[in-house]
Each structure stands twice: as structure tokens, then as C-alpha cells.
Amino acid sequence: MKKIDKNVVDKIVNLYREISINPSTFVKKEILKEKPKSDIEKLFIDAYVDNNRLSFKNRTPLCQDTGHLSVFIEIPSNFCFDFDIEDELKKRINSETKKFGFRYSIIDFKGKYSNSPSVYIFQSKRKNVKIVLMAKGGGSENLSKLFMLNPSFSLEDISEIVVKSVKEAKDRGCPPYILGIGVGKSSLESLFFSKLALTGKFNHNRKDFEKKLSEKILKDSLNVKTGFGGLGFGKTVIDCRVIIKERHIATLPLSIQFNCFQERVGVLYL
Amino acid sequence: MKDLKSSDIEKIKKLKAGDHLFLSGTIYVARDRVLNEMEKKKIFPSFLKDSIIYHAGPTEKNEKGFLSFGPTTSKRMDRFLPFLFENGVIATIGKGERDVDIHKKYGKIYFLAFGGLGSLYGSKVKSIEPVLFKEFKSEALFRIDIDRFPLIVFIDKSGKTMIKQEK
Structure with missing residues (x-):
């Protein structure tokens, strides 16, 4: 049985930051395909391009709603976590939210704010571990x-x-x-x-x-x-x-x- | 593109649906939780009279001192519009369509800011200060000074919209 190293937490947190700052290449291509015909259309396209530039330059998230993070983990049957991945991620993301300039968008019923992810782990026939992150507003x-x-x-x-x-x-x-x-x-x-x-x-x-x-x-x-x-x-x-x-x-x-x-x-x- | 200040109240009132402009000056930020609390407790600070309310919630400032601060979906806040308009708010800013009839009834303006572009709007916020319900973090009531926010008049005071609305 192979144990998954705790370094995975750093990798996930860093990837969360990168996907929040760098625009989707697929979407970018689709948006820039469209040629604006009016002043308002041009204003939107220019604003989109400018936002990408500013996110890169200032290291600010593309959208202030840094979302609820879902983490989907596919693991082969001979791999395991010997620590609580969701708990570790929660601690790390909450402690980095301020430094990253993210938002505490999650609230509990006592009114306490955080930035807690949801983690789903499922077995697969893969040979390696696959982790997919999706942050959604x-x-x-x-x-x-x-x-x-x-x-x-x-x-x-x-x-x-x-x-x-x-x-x-x-x-x-x-x-x-x-x-x-x-x-x-x-x-x-x-x-x-x-x-x-x-x-x-x-x-x-x-x-x-x-x-x-x-x-x-x-x-x-x-x-x-x-x-x-x-x-x-x-x-x-x-x-x-x-x-x-x-x-x-x-x-x-x-x-x-x-x-x-x-x-x-x-x-x-x- | 027109350049307007938030204090140009009479000029703002005369804007027409489809006009696009850069807005500068002092505006206030309020979204779901703070509006709910203000309405429930009947709190309406006098500085909000003749003000413009921006529906948004900022990120934290990052290690370089920058933040992201784009608009949130206005539709959720439609239920607070009578409360805001009856107390003298002149216009709101947010993303997405919203109730046209309320604007027509009160003769108020709704500005559309582009959603999903937090870095752009954040870069135009020159100062930010929580002024009410600070414990609500990103959902507090903020006073902000902005420099050339790109906006479109989505609903004007006669209830005309820039795009035909389907009910």
C-alpha cells in the first residue's frame, strides 16, 4: 500500500491560486474569437483583456468570488491517505486566504466566515493519483x-x-x-x-x-x-x-x- | 465615454439606458447580509442618502497590497430596493438583470458592471473602509473611493432597459 505524502496539500493549494489568477485558455480563445461591433461590446472585450493583464501583474484573483473549492481525487486501489486530507486542506487554505488575497466566502450558521473546500475521494483503475480542482462562484x-x-x-x-x-x-x-x-x-x-x-x-x-x-x-x-x-x-x-x-x-x-x-x-x- | 463623479447627482439622474461611462468618487458597498440586517433592524445611516450602492464583496488585500472587487449578482438584492430607494439611494451598481418595475416606480438608475472581472474593478478602488457591521467581513457596509469604474446604464429612471427584458 502506497501512502500519499502530505506534500500534496501544498500542491493543491498552489494550484488553487494559479487557476484563480490565470484565465482558462479555452474560454479566452472563445471570447477573443468574437469581434466587437459596438462600443459596449468593445468595452466588454477590452475589460476582459485588461482584467487578465491585471490579475497577472497584481497577482489578484480574476474574480473576487474565489468560490467554493471542490477537490476530486481518483486513487488507484493500492494508494491511501494516512491523514485527513480535507482537514489539512481546510487549515492551509484558510491560513493562505489572506496572503493570497482571496475571499472568505463560506459562512456557517453562526455567521463565521472561512474558505473551506469539499473533498471527494474515489477509487479508479488508474495507475497514478489524479486530482482535479474546480473553484466555482x-x-x-x-x-x-x-x-x-x-x-x-x-x-x-x-x-x-x-x-x-x-x-x-x-x-x-x-x-x-x-x-x-x-x-x-x-x-x-x-x-x-x-x-x-x-x-x-x-x-x-x-x-x-x-x-x-x-x-x-x-x-x-x-x-x-x-x-x-x-x-x-x-x-x-x-x-x-x-x-x-x-x-x-x-x-x-x-x-x-x-x-x-x-x-x-x-x-x-x- | 462620459466621465462622471458620484456627486454629480443631477447628471446621473438624467442618464439614459445604454449610456456607458466611467464613474469616480465615493460610493458605498452593500450586499446580502448587511442589507438584510439593515432592513430588519431599520438602520439607515444618513450618509447613504443620495448615495450609490455597489453590490459587491471584496477579497482580502494580497501580499502586494492589491485586491479583487467586482460586482455580485444584483437580482438577489431586488427585495431590498424599496428600502434603499425610499431612504434616498439614487442608484445601484451590480451584475446581471434586475427588477425593472421597481426602478420605474421610484425613478432610479441601475448601473451594470461587468461580472467576473474582479481584478479590473479592484484596481480602480483607491480606498476602502468598513463603516457598518465590520464583523460581516466581506459582507460589511464599506465606503470606497473609486477611479473610473467602467459602467453601463442598464435601467434608467423611466424604466427603460438597454436590452429588451423577457419576463
Whole structure:
């Protein structure tokens, strides 16, 4: 049995800082593809570029909502932690929040602020340990949806519900959006898989029907005119990542997660 | 692009939906928790009369002394608008669409700041001071001095919006 070294805590905390300061290359490419046609559109693009420059120069987070950090850890069966990884991360992140210039965005019911992550550990057939981080702000998180659909619903029906949710989300979660879709298993797992799908690091859109659903949603969402920053220009949805699992014969759970254009995802391997 | 000061109250009132501008001067910051507390306890400090409220919550200052300070989603704070407007707040700043009818009813302005760009707005905050409910950390009521915040008039005092709103 191989024990995972405590150095992993430093690696995760440093990666959290880096993903909070450096813009997603995928999103950057998608945003800069769009050529502004009006003064307001130009103002948005210029502000986006300037924000990236200032984050790099001043080492400030791209968004003041440094989010709730989710840490997904896939470990081979012969690896283990001999310490409480969530507890160690909580201590380190809380002590670095001030120095990093992050925000204590987590509050308990006594009104105490912190910056505590959630850690999920699951076994896999991998040969090494894979750790995926996703920091997500409250605005896009508030757009999350769970639907328990009729099993007779088709992929077209699912796409229609997703696109309707995108339309209803308006500009509340900082579009352009990335969508994570989880279909199947129970209500709990469909939400979990939609979150994994959203990271883009867990084999989404691999199966034919996943790819088909993703393409259909991307195509249909072109009719939603919310656009960049809610200003009505550019695509509202720039990526759709789908994971579909088996389901109970009487159920069809569908979960939808939104990410804002400040996609903060990182991966490391041990 | 117009350059306006937060003290140019009459000029601000005349802005039209779709106008874009750089705003400088003193404004106040208030979001979910502090607004809830103020409304519940009927606290409305006199310095907030004729002020502009920015819905946001700053990060800590980092080791280089810089912070990130972009807007938060305004929609959640729509329920506090009658309380703010009845007490004389002239405009709010935030991200995302919000209730148009309340603005029309009270003849108030809503400025859109770009969401997700905390470093940009943070770099334009020249001073920051918590003035009420300091124990609420990033959710306290702050007084800030800003230098050229890029903003768009999303809703003007006649209730016109820069983008047609679907209900």
C-alpha cells in the first residue's frame, strides 16, 4: 500500500491560486474569437483583456468570488491517505486566504466566515493519483438544476429542458456559460456526474449519445441571445460536457450545472 | 465615454439606458447580509442618502497590497430596493438583470458592471473602509473611493432597459 505524502496539500493549494489568477485558455480563445461591433461590446472585450493583464501583474484573483473549492481525487486501489486530507486542506487554505488575497466566502450558521473546500475521494483503475480542482462562484452555482424526468423522454426532450434552463438563467451567472450535464443513476449521482462533467476532466462526451446530446444542446442554445456578460453578443453557451450513466427503469434524473466564463479548473497527477 | 463623479447627482439622474461611462468618487458597498440586517433592524445611516450602492464583496488585500472587487449578482438584492430607494439611494451598481418595475416606480438608475472581472474593478478602488457591521467581513457596509469604474446604464429612471427584458 502506497501512502500519499502530505506534500500534496501544498500542491493543491498552489494550484488553487494559479487557476484563480490565470484565465482558462479555452474560454479566452472563445471570447477573443468574437469581434466587437459596438462600443459596449468593445468595452466588454477590452475589460476582459485588461482584467487578465491585471490579475497577472497584481497577482489578484480574476474574480473576487474565489468560490467554493471542490477537490476530486481518483486513487488507484493500492494508494491511501494516512491523514485527513480535507482537514489539512481546510487549515492551509484558510491560513493562505489572506496572503493570497482571496475571499472568505463560506459562512456557517453562526455567521463565521472561512474558505473551506469539499473533498471527494474515489477509487479508479488508474495507475497514478489524479486530482482535479474546480473553484466555482455563487452566481453560477445558484443556477444549478435537478429534474426527475419521465423515462420516456428523448435526447431531444432533454436538450429542450437544458436550453430552457439556459434561457431562464439569463445573465445571472456571468455568461458565456459552460454546461455540465449528468443523466442517469439516482438524483444524487446525476448531480455528482454533472459536476464531474463540468470540470471537463472526467471522460465527458465519449459515448455516441453523450456527444449527440452535447452537440444538440450547443446547436439549440445558439438561439438564446443572452450573450457575453448579458450584452446580447457572442455565444451564450461555449461548451457542453455530458456524462450519461445507466438508470433505474422508472427514473430519468437530469442535472444541469453552469460554469461562468471564469472557468477555474486545474488537474495534477501524483 | 462620459466621465462622471458620484456627486454629480443631477447628471446621473438624467442618464439614459445604454449610456456607458466611467464613474469616480465615493460610493458605498452593500450586499446580502448587511442589507438584510439593515432592513430588519431599520438602520439607515444618513450618509447613504443620495448615495450609490455597489453590490459587491471584496477579497482580502494580497501580499502586494492589491485586491479583487467586482460586482455580485444584483437580482438577489431586488427585495431590498424599496428600502434603499425610499431612504434616498439614487442608484445601484451590480451584475446581471434586475427588477425593472421597481426602478420605474421610484425613478432610479441601475448601473451594470461587468461580472467576473474582479481584478479590473479592484484596481480602480483607491480606498476602502468598513463603516457598518465590520464583523460581516466581506459582507460589511464599506465606503470606497473609486477611479473610473467602467459602467453601463442598464435601467434608467423611466424604466427603460438597454436590452429588451423577457419576463
